[in-house]
Amino acid sequence: MKRARFTFGPFVLDPDAGTLLRNDDPVAISHRGLKLLAALVGRSGEIIGKAELMDAAWPGSSVEEGNLAVQIAQLRKLLGPNADGGEWITTVPRVGYRFTGAVEPLGEARRKPLPLPGKPSIAVLPFVNVSNDPEQGAFADGLTEDLITDLSRVPGLFVIARNSSFAYKGRAMDVRMIASELGVRYLLEGSARRDAGRVRVNAQLVDAVNGDHLWAERFDRGLEDIFAVQDEVTSKIVEALLGRLRTPPPRIRPKNLEAYDLCVRARKLMDDSPQAAREAHLMLSRAISLDPGYAEAHRWLAMNHWMGWVHSGGPAEPARKIALDLARNAVALDPGDVGCRWVLAYLLAYAKSFAEADAEFARAIELDPNDADTWAALSDIAILAGRIDDGLDHIRKAFRLNPFPASWYYLTLGQAQYAARDYEAAVETLLKDETYRTSSRRFLAASLAQLGRLGEARAEAELFLVGNPEYTTRHWIATEPFRDDATLEHFVEGLRKAGLPE
Known part of the structure; x- marks a missing residue:
């Protein structure tokens, strides 16, 4: 993807790549800090109000103004003084902040093009919300995600995963460049409008190699027909790409549109923060109460409980059991949903039910070999089982489907x-x-230790323990689905060398 970069003093900021360099060396900066710095640097010399900055760093969330002050203070400490000994970021009392350094835009960086697969390949770009209500953006996003899911289940297609498609949301870019960066030939783009019980969807399929429009259509239906519209769009695309109609197995759709909306909104909050995860929990619980047969809501609620267990640093047994029960319910409600299958497989592996986990992973791949999350989750389990080459192969597949x-x-x-x-x-x-970084620092510390860089390793270990004060390697071993003694000993060796408590 083409991206704008900025240089100021000894720094180079690449907002889209999420990197800050000082004299070509990476600077450890938080996600929130980077968002704030990008907003300030992008409008150097201008006064930017506190509300605008908070929206840039915490989009869609309600946070206290003190959080902004803390992040600005951390940025100032991180950047240090400018060449004149002053601050890069100045405070405008009761208004906001201003970036005072001289900023120069750099040439745009481009990712290396990915080769095309040996079968028809497609990415679904985020559908544009053309209603007057910004709240309907979640509806347009949900439509996009469902179309990605539908297409990925079609044998003979190569389909880019959701995360990578949404990397282009809100960007005005040439379709050939997007296709080159994702390594696909075809792009589906469109718009959606939901108003007064009606839904209007425009969709077009583009051959990015020669610029031809292979298919385009407008749908104007009652809101209750939204899933029929999704099925029709999928069928038209498959027919255009494969030359004949090959419809995927039917999906079990939600029966309640409010439950569907809640699930779409909740899954955007899952990785944001503990507070956001709690909001997601309430939304998903409400979705299930409205539509008890909605498998996807059960699946995401299972992951919500699971993430709460993992991030707490210990096996909170009730949360783990609830997560596994919800995942089993999800598969029982919709046996053909690959997301439900891989989540169940993953949780079964962590419950040490390995035979059942392996069977569920195999079924997930059979249902949808395009699902990048399945391959990434399977990589984790394969590595801890000692199947190192398989694990590397699985994660490479995941990255190709989800760049x-x-x-x-x-x-x-x-x-x-x-x-x-x-x-x-x-x-x-x-x-x-x-x-x-919160979870990965222990592996970073172990890798540094194995390279003999013990000072760096111990620094990373200390940072890891700040966020995980109750951590012990013994406890970690008990919770991980190891199946190979040699692999287990190799990890323990690195963690011990890094100075993590046993």
């Missing part, structure tokens, strides 16, 4: 590289700003 993935993909890749004893690659991966 702009969620942060946990990088953690999984770094873990796989460590297991393969490619410590340099693991360090490079785990230092990326895209990586979820």
